[in-house]
Amino acid sequence: MVKNVKLPVYAVIMAGGGGTRFWPWSREKTPKQLLPIISSRTMIEETVSRLDPFVPPQRIFIVTSRNQITKIRQALPNLPSENFLVEPVGKNTAPCLGLAAFYLKRIDPEGVMLVLPADHFIGEQEKFLNTLQVAAAFASRENFLVTLGLKPTAPETGYGYIQKGELLRRVKGIEIFKAKAFREKPSPEIALAYLREGSYLWNSGMFVWRVEIFLKALEACLPELYQEMAILSKILGTSQERRILPKIYARCPAISVDYGVMEKASNVAMIQAHFSWDDVGSWSALWKISAKDQRDNVYLVKEGNGRGKILALDSTGCLIRAEKNLIALLGMKDTIVVEAGGSILVCPKNRSQEVRQILARIKEKGWKKYL
Amino acid sequence: MVKNVKLPVYAVIMAGGGGTRFWPWSREKTPKQLLPIISSRTMIEETVSRLDPFVPPQRIFIVTSRNQITKIRQALPNLPSENFLVEPVGKNTAPCLGLAAFYLKRIDPEGVMLVLPADHFIGEQEKFLNTLQVAAAFASRENFLVTLGLKPTAPETGYGYIQKGELLRRVKGIEIFKAKAFREKPSPEIALAYLREGSYLWNSGMFVWRVEIFLKALEACLPELYQEMAILSKILGTSQERRILPKIYARCPAISVDYGVMEKASNVAMIQAHFSWDDVGSWSALWKISAKDQRDNVYLVKEGNGRGKILALDSTGCLIRAEKNLIALLGMKDTIVVEAGGSILVCPKNRSQEVRQILARIKEKGWKKYL
Numbered sequence: 001m002v003k004n005v006k007l008p009v010y011a012v013i014m015a016g017g018g019g020t021r022f023w024p025w026s027r028e029k030t031p032k033q034l035l036p037i038i039s040s041r042t043m044i045e046e047t048v049s050r051l052d053p054f055v056p057p058q059r060i061f062i063v064t065s066r067n068q069i070t071k072i073r074q075a076l077p078n079l080p081s082e083n084f085l086v087e088p089v090g091k092n093t094a095p096c097l098g099l100a101a102f103y104l105k106r107i108d109p110e111g112v113m114l115v116l117p118a119d120h121f122i123g124e125q126e127k128f129l130n131t132l133q134v135a136a137a138f139a140s141r142e143n144f145l146v147t148l149g150l151k152p153t154a155p156e157t158g159y160g161y162i163q164k165g166e167l168l169r170r171v172k173g174i175e176i177f178k179a180k181a182f183r184e185k186p187s188p189e190i191a192l193a194y195l196r197e198g199s200y201l202w203n204s205g206m207f208v209w210r211v212e213i214f215l216k217a218l219e220a221c222l223p224e225l226y227q228e229m230a231i232l233s234k235i236l237g238t239s240q241e242r243r244i245l246p247k248i249y250a251r252c253p254a255i256s257v258d259y260g261v262m263e264k265a266s267n268v269a270m271i272q273a274h275f276s277w278d279d280v281g282s283w284s285a286l287w288k289i290s291a292k293d294q295r296d297n298v299y300l301v302k303e304g305n306g307r308g309k310i311l312a313l314d315s316t317g318c319l320i321r322a323e324k325n326l327i328a329l330l331g332m333k334d335t336i337v338v339e340a341g342g343s344i345l346v347c348p349k350n351r352s353q354e355v356r357q358i359l360a361r362i363k364e365k366g367w368k369k370y371l
Numbered sequence: 372m373v374k375n376v377k378l379p380v381y382a383v384i385m386a387g388g389g390g391t392r393f394w395p396w397s398r399e400k401t402p403k404q405l406l407p408i409i410s411s412r413t414m415i416e417e418t419v420s421r422l423d424p425f426v427p428p429q430r431i432f433i434v435t436s437r438n439q440i441t442k443i444r445q446a447l448p449n450l451p452s453e454n455f456l457v458e459p460v461g462k463n464t465a466p467c468l469g470l471a472a473f474y475l476k477r478i479d480p481e482g483v484m485l486v487l488p489a490d491h492f493i494g495e496q497e498k499f500l501n502t503l504q505v506a507a508a509f510a511s512r513e514n515f516l517v518t519l520g521l522k523p524t525a526p527e528t529g530y531g532y533i534q535k536g537e538l539l540r541r542v543k544g545i546e547i548f549k550a551k552a553f554r555e556k557p558s559p560e561i562a563l564a565y566l567r568e569g570s571y572l573w574n575s576g577m578f579v580w581r582v583e584i585f586l587k588a589l590e591a592c593l594p595e596l597y598q599e600m601a602i603l604s605k606i607l608g609t610s611q612e613r614r615i616l617p618k619i620y621a622r623c624p625a626i627s628v629d630y631g632v633m634e635k636a637s638n639v640a641m642i643q644a645h646f647s648w649d650d651v652g653s654w655s656a657l658w659k660i661s662a663k664d665q666r667d668n669v670y671l672v673k674e675g676n677g678r679g680k681i682l683a684l685d686s687t688g689c690l691i692r693a694e695k696n697l698i699a700l701l702g703m704k705d706t707i708v709v710e711a712g713g714s715i716l717v718c719p720k721n722r723s724q725e726v727r728q729i730l731a732r733i734k735e736k737g738w739k740k741y742l
Contacts, residue, residue: 311733313728313729325710325714326714326733326738326741328714328715328717329717329718330716330726331722331725332719342697343698344697344699344708344710346706347700347702347703348702351702354701355701357701358699361682361684362699365682367680367697370697
């Protein structure tokens with residue numbers, strides 16, 4: 001069992017994503033992290049509870065957006081109210097983590113910061129916490145930005161890849177490498193080559209570092225952003241915060257921490273994780289990780305009201321969600337049929353990542369209530 | 372234009388079918404003839420109004436079942452209330468037409484009886500009425516049971532076929548043949564052979580005959596049924612009718628007029644009709660006869676409440692119906708997606724005739740409200 005070690009570890013959960021890929025279930029005001037997609041709890045609840053007992057609630061921080069804060073607070077009643085950081089506007093992950101780092105710096109500049117997306121699937125909690133523990137111990141002593149990499153199990157084109165460099169450390173069977181190169185989402189051919197070559201890991205978007213080390217890297221790699229954010233040191237927790245934060249964000253570039261910091265920094269390490277992981281980026285990804293019937297169908301029925309029902313006759317490889325209706329499939333193959341909030345999506349499983357096209361069309365039509 | 376000729380012509384519209392093939396739109400208490408499937412009016416309204424001006428409302432009779440009579444009356448407020456005949460139980464078409472014939476015999480034994488299903492599609496009203504007029508004129512003078520045949524336009528396996536015999540009459544370019552042989556629904560190979568051979572017409576299930584000629588044929592071909600039904604002569608319109616009709620029906624065999632009478636009788640003629648016709652026996656048949664967009668999609672949106680909406684992106688050959696939900700298709704091909712009454716059907720167009728399998732499963736599950 002994982003022990004609650006004495007390291008000063010803080011978790012920062014990024015929960016600002018709008019999320020269109022699970023439409024019609026996800027909506028502007030109810031993005032993926034607020035949906036009970038992989039269990040009967042919302043993904044953000046899963047993400048928080050997965051940290052127990054390694055990180056206690058007092059040291060878990062959430063960065064989110066204005067239009068989600070109310071629902072996020074409701075989903076996480078055990079977290080202290082001051083642990084919810086609200087971005088005035090979404091500017092990708094670099095400003096988000098800058099804000100979190102300056103916030104933590106006031107509490108504990110020597111502290112180790114775990115960065116976790118709110119809406120990923122992680123299969124084995126104990127392996128996950130062991131990995132975080134090893135990464136945190138490493139980051140507490142070494143001046144590295146540590147990223148979590150996962151051994152590819154398929155030639156995925158939806159993930160970024162990181163190439164392993166020299167082995168830095170091996171702890172309890174877990175290896176930490178120098179990160180050699182970051183690669184954007186590859187073509188199918190290149191993804192296959194990465195898979196075969198063996199030295200490329202999936203970039204999970206999870207990071208571990210000391211607060212001060214990250215802020216140094218931010219200053220070196222994104223000096224303008226850092227200068228803007230440095231004002232935070234003076235205003236966080238004061239009466240000026242509410243007024244000035246939007247101004248800082250208005251001037252910040254929208255840039256990801258991968259592109260803006262990790263790819264440029266020289267002190268990046270990668271820990272090779274061994275738990276099963278998926279960013280659950282589409283209905284077909286959800287189908288992949290979900291429990292299936294004998295014919296490979298996944299059934300999701302809204303809990304509570306008891307009105308949603310599903311029948312799948314002579315159908316295989318489908319994902320079906322029912323909320324208020326009886327959904328009856330006959331002779332369908334590899335198809336997504338999802339009912340949610342007065343909308344029904346029907347598309348082939350291998351095209352479910354194109355759902356945003358539907359949202360674009362809905363916007364054109366002015367049917368706002370369906371967004 | 373068709374004139375209202377002086378022939379004593381009576382139309383009998385068979386509207387007793389339960390209808391499962393348009394589930395989930397059709398239900399036990401709202402079968403196909405009560406749905407606005409091919410226009411904004413119900414099919415039975417279309418069927419009645421299509422007879423205008425050839426048959427006035429006073430001479431149009433409806434045979435239906437107990438559980439449909441209320442809705443049928445509501446749909447046809449212009450018909451005299453005594454023109455609705457209610458079967459105590461459905462026993463296929465032979466008893467239905469026996470009842471109608473005995474009813475008409477009291478009014479006009481010399482009258483010509485047109486037999487029409489309530490739920491067929493007919494493309495051109497004027498051609499249709501011309502054909503009925505020619506058939507009625509022929510039947511009024513000749514002792515034939517006249518059936519309406521249609522030149523096949525495809526190797527349909529869902530229809531019965533009738534082979535043409537010798538030419539009996541040609542009137543205004545319309546030909547009447549002796550009927551040579553009745554063929555049940557054929558295999559695809561045989562259907563193709565019929566189509567190529569040229570002498571086989573589709574059996575439309577529409578008939579024209581004098582009341583007395585039909586009753587003679589019924590007596591000769593189905594003597595037991597005739598004996599049971601003959602009691603009707605004495606009780607129709609009396610206080611006994613309500614009590615005795617169910618007893619008669621309980622003893623009647625359930626048999627079709629095609630199988631029980633037309634195939635056995637020697638005095639069967641077939642008029643070759645030239646209007647476009649379809650029995651609209653499945654969602655795919657409805658797709659075939661409906662107006663389509665440029666990508667061959669058919670859209671049906673429930674009128675009135677304005678909540679049903681449809682988006683079809685990169686989809687072809689689909690039929691989509693929306694009632695309360697936004698239904699969004701992406702990348703679908705030849706698929707039926709129908710929302711009605713709290714249920715949603717999704718199936719390939721070429722399997723829409725198997726919808727009754729879903730109903731069987733719903734019955735097993737005891738989900739009665741969806742039937």
